[in-house]
Amino acid sequence: xxxxxxxxxxxxxxxxxxxxxxxxxxxxxxxxxxxxxxxxxxxxxxxxxxxxxxxxxxxxxxxxxxxxxxxxxxxxxxxxxxxxxxxxxxxxxxxxxxxxxxxxxxxxxxxxxxxxxxxxxxxxxxxxxxxxxxxxxxxxxxxxxxxxxxxxxxxxxxxxxxxxxxxxxxxxxxxxxxxxxxxxxxxxxxxxxxxxxxxxxxxxxxxxxxxxxxxxxxxxxxxxxxxxxxxxxxxxxxxxxxxxxxxxxxxxxxxxxxxxxxxxxxxxxxxxxxxxxxxxxxxxxxxxxxxxxxxxxxxxxxxxxxxxxxxxxxxxxxxxxxxxxxxxxxxxxxxxxxxxxxxxxxxxxxxxxxxxxxxxxxxxxxxxxxxxxxxxxxxxxxxxxxxxxxxxxxxxxxxxxxxxxxxxxxxxxxxxxxxxxx
Numbered sequence: 001x002x003x004x005x006x007x008x009x010x011x012x013x014x015x016x017x018x019x020x021x022x023x024x025x026x027x028x029x030x031x032x033x034x035x036x037x038x039x040x041x042x043x044x045x046x047x048x049x050x051x052x053x054x055x056x057x058x059x060x061x062x063x064x065x066x067x068x069x070x071x072x073x074x075x076x077x078x079x080x081x082x083x084x085x086x087x088x089x090x091x092x093x094x095x096x097x098x099x100x101x102x103x104x105x106x107x108x109x110x111x112x113x114x115x116x117x118x119x120x121x122x123x124x125x126x127x128x129x130x131x132x133x134x135x136x137x138x139x140x141x142x143x144x145x146x147x148x149x150x151x152x153x154x155x156x157x158x159x160x161x162x163x164x165x166x167x168x169x170x171x172x173x174x175x176x177x178x179x180x181x182x183x184x185x186x187x188x189x190x191x192x193x194x195x196x197x198x199x200x201x202x203x204x205x206x207x208x209x210x211x212x213x214x215x216x217x218x219x220x221x222x223x224x225x226x227x228x229x230x231x232x233x234x235x236x237x238x239x240x241x242x243x244x245x246x247x248x249x250x251x252x253x254x255x256x257x258x259x260x261x262x263x264x265x266x267x268x269x270x271x272x273x274x275x276x277x278x279x280x281x282x283x284x285x286x287x288x289x290x291x292x293x294x295x296x297x298x299x300x301x302x303x304x305x306x307x308x309x310x311x312x313x314x315x316x317x318x319x320x321x322x323x324x325x326x327x328x329x330x331x332x333x334x335x336x337x338x339x340x341x342x343x344x345x346x347x348x349x350x351x352x353x354x355x356x357x358x359x360x361x362x363x364x365x366x367x368x369x370x371x372x373x374x375x376x377x378x379x380x381x382x383x384x385x386x387x388x389x390x391x392x393x394x395x396x397x398x399x400x401x402x403x404x405x406x407x408x409x410x411x412x413x414x415x416x417x418x419x420x421x422x
Contacts, residue, residue: 003089007043008074010036011050015070018051018315025055025315050074053081055314056145059119063112064104079105114138119145123322124307127357140356143403148311151178152185152193153207153235155270157242161185164204171196179406180391181212183239202269207235210308210400210407213391214301214352215239217383217398217414223248224296229339230254231277234263236301241272252277253288283338295342297350302332304353304360308409311402325359332364340372346419349375352398352412361411362397369415378414 013036018028029051033044054061054077064080065072075093078084079101086093086101093101109117114134118125118141128137152175154161161177164185168175173191178184186209193199193206215236220226220243228237231252241250252275254260260277267275280287305320305328306313336351343349351368353360369375380398384391393399398412 003046003078003084003092005089005092007046008078008089008092010039010043010047011074011078012071014047014051015054015074018055019058019070019073021315021318024313024319025051026313050077050082052147052314053077055317056147056310057081057119058314058318060109060112060116063116064107075101076104080107080109117141119317121317121320123325124317124357127359131358139403140401140409143401144310144409146311146402148208148309148402148408149406150187150190150193151207151209151212152187152204153181153183153212153239154185155203155205155238155242156183157246157271158201158203159198164198167198178209178212180389181209181216182387182389184209184212200269202266202271205235205238205266205270207239208408210354210405210410211235212239213384213389213400213407214350214398214410214412215243215299216387216389217350217352217380217412218297218299218348219383219387220244220248220250220297225249225291225294226297227251227253227291227295227299227339227342229298229300229335229342230302231263232256232259232301234260234266234275234277236299237263237275238266238270238272240299241270241275244274246272246274248274250275251291253280255280255282283335288338288342292341293344295344295347297348298339298342300336300339300349300351302335302351302353302360302364304328304332304355305357306354307356308354308400308402308411311408325357329359329364332360333367336364336368340368340375340417343417345374345417347417348378349415349417350412351415352410354408354410356401356409356411361413365397365413365415374418375415376418378416380412380414383414 014032017032018025029048054073061073061076062068065076118138154164165175174188175185178186198204218240220240222245226240231237231254234252237252257279260279263277278287306316340349351365377396379396400407400410
């Protein structure tokens with residue numbers, strides 16, 4: 001299919017807005033499409049695919065362009081990443097661009113410097129390379145450069161997974177059961193599901209398989225008191241509410257009205273009656289303090305750099321900094337400390353992130369355990385195996401990687417509070 005001059009211009013215009021990375025790319029693209037209603041569905045898909053390809057390999061593209069202008073980035077992404085033939089849009093090229101693109105098309109990426117092939121910021125490479133080694137980091141980076149699949153979580157209160165798979169097959173939407181999560185379905189491609197009857201009825205929700213596995217570590221039971229301390233839009237909240245069979249009380253805390261507003265329609269579709277969303281001003285809010293020592297299970301999906309989600313949020317590579325990491329670490333320590341105070345003796349605390357960095361993961365947990373003798377680390381694999389879930393990873397912590405597990409990158413630690421203080 002030929003690429004028209006207006007299509008190329010739309011891609012360049014979108015990149016002009018997105019590349020400065022002042023806001024999340026998805027929000028900026030959403031606004032761009034709202035302001036360019038003349039773009040058809042296929043045009044929008046082309047623009048979005050090219051923009052996200054460029055963001056995933058931005059360091060590579062900047063290294064092979066003269067000025068890294070939005071136009072150069074767009075052309076390089078189309079030819080080198082999207083596989084578009086130069087002849088398909090030759091009429092839209094300026095003098096000299098065809099010759100440059102011809103040379104670029106023949107360039108062997110493997111001949112480029114290691115940092116360019118990894119395509120992560122230097123401060124991230126400096127932290128991950130000593131932990132993983134050069135080859136393992138490159139393999140991880142390549143996994144992060146791929147687009148993320150579309151995973152669904154089945155609301156088992158409304159339908160079993162097999163019934164969901166049968167319905168998707170009937171509707172000619174190819175899908176299969178997720179590899180590890182007993183609740184998950186992975187679709188082939190990215191079909192629009194927001195008007196599908198199963199979505200409207202709350203039988204399925206969009207949720208990455210890795211996120212589902214993290215939710216399984218909490219293992220909430222019927223009738224318990226549970227807190228999702230950083231609920232966000234509520235994917236794991238709804239998962240835990242269903243696991244509790246809509247009994248007990250499940251508090252969904254978050255500091256953002258917008259995120260809790262996004263939870264509201266999902267909660268209505270789910271049919272759950274045990275979830276209580278509550279906005280808090282911070283970890284020391286009165287709503288938190290009144291529950292101290294009363295909660296059976298607390299999940300802390302802590303705010304983090306989000307580097308494990310680069311497949312779907314590649315712009316985070318440019319919006320996060322080493323300086324910001326220090327601020328996040330302080331916030332993570334404070335949130336975990338406050339959340340731990342909610343856990344009653346014999347209860348469980350799960351700390352998780354979608355980060356790959358030790359500073360946000362093991363270092364936070366190790367410091368917490370050193371200061372709290374009444375909490376003990378429980379091997380995450382044992383918690384999952386008791387539920388019939390077997391995920392390959394080493395050590396006591398859950399570690400998920402896109403190139404190994406096909407999920408977003410996740411870390412989690414399970415900590416149980418002793419029945420009686422030592």
